[in-house]
Every structure is written in C-alpha cells, then in structure tokens.
Amino acid sequence: MSVWQLAATFEHANYQTNANNESPGQRTYSTGVMASYMLVPNRIPLSVLYTLHDPDSENGTEGGNGSVDSEAGMQRQVGVGAAYLFNGHRNKIHVSWDRVATETAITAISGDEGSVKNHSFKARWQVLF
16 A cells, blocks of 8 residues: 555636627636655545636636636635544545635726635545445
8 A cells, every 4th residue: 555645626617608609708727736644554634735716707708708817716725634534534524724715806997906816624424335
C-alpha cells in the first residue's frame, strides 16, 4: 500500500442558453489537485486540496457579448482534512476545513479587490455495509 497519493482533475463544460441553441451559451472550467499522505499506515490519512473553478462569464449568456469580465465568479478552494479508519476500514471519522474565495463582479468591472470568502469545518462518520 502506498503512503502518498496524488490526484488531479480538469473539467470543461458547455451550457446552452436556450432550447434552440441560438446563442453560444456559457463555458465553465474546473481544475483541481489533491495530495494525501497516510500518516499512520491503514489508520490516519492526511490530505490537502486546491481547486480553481472558472465560469468564463466573459462568454456570457447574452449572445456571447461578454457583459462581465471572466474574473467574475471565479472560485478558488483550499482545504485540509484528516481521517481515522477503524473496524477493518468499514468505519471512518473524517474532519476537514475548506476555504472558498469567490471573486465578485466588482473586482471584474472596476478592478478593485473584492471577493467573498467562506470557511467551512466538517465532521463526518462514514460506515460501509
């Protein structure tokens, strides 16, 4: 069993604005990287992650006019987590902390620094049957 694990993702999606596909719609891009390390083999994994979600609103849903710069709505997430595995890995207690920063339209239009930052702490218990 490996003690280190590294995972990366890239997603690209296109959304149409109406049923007739008359306008180009909106694209969205997401990238993410997560690394984990098994601190105590088969018992305690630690992990960190970073994701970037770009809704590409410059392409817009108003016929591709680009009414708002593409920085609007961009999200960056940073998180850390740890877990405790027991009962033959059938039970897992997991705690994590995440920080998501979303750029506001004010930043995109005026160039002023502006973002909404949300922090979350989660505690979960997972049971496999």
